[in-house]
Amino acid sequence: MMKRELVIIGAGPAGLAAALAAYDNGIRDILIIEREKRAGGILNQCIHDGFGLHKFKEILTGPEYAYRYLKKVQERKIEIMTSTIVTELRAEKYLKVINEEIGILEFKADAVVLAMGSRERTAGGISLPGERMAGVYTAGLTQNLMNLQNIKVGNNIVILGSGDIGLIMARRLTLEGANVKAVLEIMPYSNGLNRNINQCLIDFNIPLKLSHTVIDVKGKDRLESIIVTEVDENLRAIPGSEYEIECDTLILSVGLIPENELSKQADVQIDDITGGALVKDNLETNVPGIFACGNVLHIHDLVDYVSDEAENAGQAAAKYIKSGHKWRKNNIFVEAGDGINYVIPQLITLGKDLEFSMRVKKPASDKTIKILNNNELIAKNTFKKVNPSEMIKINLAKEKLLSLKTASIKVVVE
Amino acid sequence: MDTQNYDIAIIGGGVVGTAIARELSKYSINTVLLEMESDVGQGASNSNSGVVHAGFTAPVGSLKADVCMYGNSHFEELCADLDVPYKKVGKLVVAVDKKQVAELYNLQYIGSKNGAELNIVGEDFIKKMEANIDGKAAMYSPNSAITSPYELTIALAENAFQNGVEIKLNTKVLGINKINGKFLIKTNQKNIRADYVINSAGLYSDDIASFSGEDRYKIYPCRGEYYVLDKNSSSLLSHLVYPVPPENAGGYGIHLTPTVDGNILIGPSNEYIDCVDNKATTKDVMEQLIKEARDFLPKISQDMVIRSYSGIRSKIVPPEIGGFTDFVIEKSPRYDNFINLIGIESPGLTSAPGIAKYVVEMIDKMENLKNKEIFNKKRTGITKFSELPLAEQKILAEENAGYRELVCRCENITRQEIIDALHNPLGVTTLKGVKYRARATMGRCQGGYCMARIVKIMQEEFNMDLEQIQLTGNSSNLFAGQAKGWEK
Ligand SMILES: Cc1cc2nc3c(=O)[nH]c(=O)nc-3n(C[C@H](O)[C@H](O)[C@H](O)COP(=O)(O)OP(=O)(O)OC[C@H]3O[C@@H](n4cnc5c(N)ncnc54)[C@H](O)[C@@H]3O)c2cc1C
Numbered sequence: 045m046m047k048r049e050l051v052i053i054g055a056g057p058a059g060l061a062a063a064l065a066a067y068d069n070g071i072r073d074i075l076i077i078e079r080e081k082r083a084g085g086i087l088n089q090c091i092h093d094g095f096g097l098h099k100f101k102e103i104l105t106g107p108e109y110a111y112r113y114l115k116k117v118q119e120r121k122i123e124i125m126t127s128t129i130v131t132e133l134r135a136e137k138y139l140k141v142i143n144e145e146i147g148i149l150e151f152k153a154d155a156v157v158l159a160m161g162s163r164e165r166t167a168g169g170i171s172l173p174g175e176r177m178a179g180v181y182t183a184g185l186t187q188n189l190m191n192l193q194n195i196k197v198g199n200n201i202v203i204l205g206s207g208d209i210g211l212i213m214a215r216r217l218t219l220e221g222a223n224v225k226a227v228l229e230i231m232p233y234s235n236g237l238n239r240n241i242n243q244c245l246i247d248f249n250i251p252l253k254l255s256h257t258v259i260d261v262k263g264k265d266r267l268e269s270i271i272v273t274e275v276d277e278n279l280r281a282i283p284g285s286e287y288e289i290e291c292d293t294l295i296l297s298v299g300l301i302p303e304n305e306l307s308k309q310a311d312v313q314i315d316d317i318t319g320g321a322l323v324k325d326n327l328e329t330n331v332p333g334i335f336a337c338g339n340v341l342h343i344h345d346l347v348d349y350v351s352d353e354a355e356n357a358g359q360a361a362a363k364y365i366k367s368g369h370k371w372r373k374n375n376i377f378v379e380a381g382d383g384i385n386y387v388i389p390q391l392i393t394l395g396k397d398l399e400f401s402m403r404v405k406k407p408a409s410d411k412t413i414k415i416l417n418n419n420e421l422i423a424k425n426t427f428k429k430v431n432p433s434e435m436i437k438i439n440l441a442k443e444k445l446l447s448l449k450t451a452s453i454k455v456v457v458e
Numbered sequence: 459m460d461t462q463n464y465d466i467a468i469i470g471g472g473v474v475g476t477a478i479a480r481e482l483s484k485y486s487i488n489t490v491l492l493e494m495e496s497d498v499g500q501g502a503s504n505s506n507s508g509v510v511h512a513g514f515t516a517p518v519g520s521l522k523a524d525v526c527m528y529g530n531s532h533f534e535e536l537c538a539d540l541d542v543p544y545k546k547v548g549k550l551v552v553a554v555d556k557k558q559v560a561e562l563y564n565l566q567y568i569g570s571k572n573g574a575e576l577n578i579v580g581e582d583f584i585k586k587m588e589a590n591i592d593g594k595a596a597m598y599s600p601n602s603a604i605t606s607p608y609e610l611t612i613a614l615a616e617n618a619f620q621n622g623v624e625i626k627l628n629t630k631v632l633g634i635n636k637i638n639g640k641f642l643i644k645t646n647q648k649n650i651r652a653d654y655v656i657n658s659a660g661l662y663s664d665d666i667a668s669f670s671g672e673d674r675y676k677i678y679p680c681r682g683e684y685y686v687l688d689k690n691s692s693s694l695l696s697h698l699v700y701p702v703p704p705e706n707a708g709g710y711g712i713h714l715t716p717t718v719d720g721n722i723l724i725g726p727s728n729e730y731i732d733c734v735d736n737k738a739t740t741k742d743v744m745e746q747l748i749k750e751a752r753d754f755l756p757k758i759s760q761d762m763v764i765r766s767y768s769g770i771r772s773k774i775v776p777p778e779i780g781g782f783t784d785f786v787i788e789k790s791p792r793y794d795n796f797i798n799l800i801g802i803e804s805p806g807l808t809s810a811p812g813i814a815k816y817v818v819e820m821i822d823k824m825e826n827l828k829n830k831e832i833f834n835k836k837r838t839g840i841t842k843f844s845e846l847p848l849a850e851q852k853i854l855a856e857e858n859a860g861y862r863e864l865v866c867r868c869e870n871i872t873r874q875e876i877i878d879a880l881h882n883p884l885g886v887t888t889l890k891g892v893k894y895r896a897r898a899t900m901g902r903c904q905g906g907y908c909m910a911r912i913v914k915i916m917q918e919e920f921n922m923d924l925e926q927i928q929l930t931g932n933s934s935n936l937f938a939g940q941a942k943g944w945e946k
Contacts, residue, residue: 131864140848142861142863142864143862144859145862146862147862148848148851148852164903166903166904166906167904168763168765169761171739171741173738173739173744174739175737175738176737178928178929178930178934185909193910193913194940196940196941197937197938220941222938265928265930265932266934266935292938305868
């Protein structure tokens with residue numbers, strides 16, 4: 045068993061940024077474990093542009109964005125062990141891994157940063173009705189096959205769900221000569237960024253059908269057609285509105301799920317709403333010395349925010365390693381109130397400026413997001429538009445926290 | 459077209475057909491098994507509950523009761539011989555009100571007559587065994603067990619094959635005639651000539667029977683839809699948990715089944731359908747499944763679901779009649795050496811070993827079968843790396859690079875297991891073939907992670923072209939081809 049100060053699981057944007065921050069805060073013994081042959085995470089298959097606007101004030105592709113961080117990691121000679129998969133994690137920060145060259149290795153770390161990213165929600169996960177023939181794929185898998193293995197999954201395509209990867213793939217497959225017939229979304233609004241709707245659908249004349257879903261998929265060996273229906277405000281099929289679309293491929297872009305199987309093994313407590321860990325403002329989980337950042341914590345829409353968050357986690361892990369664990373009492377609970385789906389972090393301590401990340405439950409215009417304590421306003425921010433697909437950030441200066449009346453604050457939309 | 463000659467032709471490579479094939483492979487007789495799909499076990503045999511029943515529902519003296527009891531008492535040994543998972547988890551039939559408690563005693567009465575060990579237990583006992591289940595009383599059956607139905611079917615076929623049975627996949631029987639004392643079986647491949655025909659074609663057994671001039675049978679397909687829950691939820695349930703069956707149902711209602719791999723199954727529903735091969739799942743039924751499961755086990759939630767599937771029962775009476783029907787295993791009235799197996803619904807999986815013995819005895823009476831000198835009853839499956847102790851894993855991983863790469867992260871399946879699965883004795887190279895042999899794509903991400911990797915292995919190690927890569931064979935191509943502008 046080998047001892048390491050900091051082990052980071054995942055060399056995607058979260059893992060890389062966490063490593064840099066830990067290094068720049070004085071930690072030298074860092075190991076990043078990555079299951080792929082190359083660092084970069086999901087960015088490696090995101091060959092479209094649109095990354096880095098906040099961080100670099102430039103428009104980069106996914107691989108370019110990843111490379112900026114990777115270069116810095118390499119300059120600092122931080123070790124990345126690629127082709128290595130963590131198969132076990134325990135609360136005492138024990139890790140069992142399998143490396144493609146060496147075989148099984150065991151580590152004991154002082155601190156661990158979880159940066160494993162997410163997986164896609166599947167046909168099973170949304171209870172897609174119908175039979176189980178070839179031709180139904182998730183959007184991320186389609187993207188992997190297309191961009192990393194040059195494999196085109198189909199020719200006549202319908203996309204279910206307007207998540208960003210689905211929108212990006214609508215454009216990508218069109219450019220590859222496929223006929224993308226429609227993007228269907230069960231909600232009355234899109235789950236993708238506006239920018240992607242414009243650039244990937246409208247520019248290519250691909251119809252976006254809101255309040256539509258699939259109620260049957262047909263075909264014996266390969267998909268032949270799907271039955272589509274309109275839904276009412278309760279998401280129930282409207283009888284009589286069904287119609288058939290012929291297609292050989294159905295691509296699902298119906299959401300991402302933080303990949304927390306290892307976290308659960310280590311007794312990390314998971315938030316029902318985000319699917320990620322419950323964290324304090326230093327992004328530490330309930331297990332001392334285990335931190336979480338990036339899509340494994342909650343699903344982000346912009347990688348730039350992932351990098352920011354991961355820097356905080358890396359910095360906090362460095363502090364933990366240097367000064368040992370101080371159990372901080374007097375945590376303040378952060379509640380997602382009316383109109384708010386979730387807020388990260390879920391627990392805060394006094395004494396520093398804070399930034400909250402949150403998502404609203406539904407789209408609306410001219411809204412104020414308020415932070416309340418004991419029903420008194422302590423901070424607010426007004427938005428022309430709020431959208432579940434766009435993460436909202438609100439800052440809270442430490443001074444505001446000095447006069448709290450109770451040990452919980454609540455975030456609401458009004 | 460030239461014709462191939464055999465002594466016995468088995469039609470249908472489900473668990474019943476393959477069990478018969480294995481049983482026959484003990485004897486010096488030339489047997490072929492014909493299966494229309496690209497792999498064995500693609501009918502009811504891969505889409506059931508995987509329960510090894512203890513034989514307490516069928517009436518005493520029925521064929522069903524006999525072959526089920528035989529199967530139950532021989533299953534553990536069979537699974538050990540064939541390297542197939544088997545767990546004797548026990549079953550609770552849970553009564554929630556007084557009327558149902560009375561019914562439990564009826565069940566116990568019938569079951570005990572069949573020789574099943576059954577105890578009526580109270581609330582405390584239920585709580586001790588299943589902390590999350592409420593009930594007034596239950597009937598506990600310690601001999602109810604679970605297995606992997608598809609692994610068993612594959613293992614039976616592989617063992618039969620090792621012992622000399624020919625297995626012809628993608629071979630659909632289109633018609634049968636008796637010419638010069640032998641059956642000429644017309645297929646979509648080469649024609650087959652055989653002295654005996656065994657019709658174990660499941661849902662299509664009525665069609666095959668009609669080739670022997672027997673039009674009495676009609677199969678009424680009855681679909682059962684299931685939900686599969688994430689392994690994460692496996693701690694919620696450790697026994698088979700069933701409701702008390704409604705009267706005259708001829709089967710149980712929706713129940714909870716732990717699988718040998720650590721998932722939980724909810725189902726099956728009970729829907730008579732028009733088309734024998736409509737394996738769809740439907741929105742309404744899936745909603746019902748979750749609702750009924752939660753009545754039993756309120757901790758179950760929708761987000762634990764990783765997949766739905768359905769299996770189709772071969773009923774021999776329409777729903778208006780319903781009730782108990784026995785397995786039909788008989789010689790066709792026109793030809794002695796044409797044996798029809800009709801209506802092999804639940805507990806057909808459990809009963810397969812008994813049915814095989816029964817059928818082979820029928821043949822033995824006519825043919826006087828001779829034992830082979832060498833019959834190898836053992837078959838070994840793929841080494842399941844993740845189930846080995848750490849010390850053994852370390853050694854294997856050191857010796858073989860194939861064990862150092864995890865291809866499926868949900869089920870922890872290594873590259874070597876995928877390669878082993880693709881090297882199977884029956885020569886199946888479909889993605890589903892890999893799925894049913896190595897469990898890849900069966901986990902919570904449903905192939906989102908490993909499928910691209912398996913495809914790479916198929917291309918690199920097996921030189922398969924993209925066009926050859928299929929889900930289940932026939933025209934189930936997975937891909938449209940290479941991206942444009944890409945050259946080899
Ligand atoms: C929902 C459900 C739940 C069940 N649960 C259980 C359980 O828990 N325990 C239990 O003991 N039993 C259970 N059963 C019963 C059990 O699954 C079946 O009895 C058993 O699988 C039947 O096996 P079979 O070989 O007869 O049929 P099948 O598995 O259907 O095999 C028939 C085969 O014949 C092939 N075939 C058909 N026509 C042709 C042709 N013309 N040419 C060539 N090949 C052909 C088919 O492709 C198929 O592979 C369940 C069944 C269902 C549907």
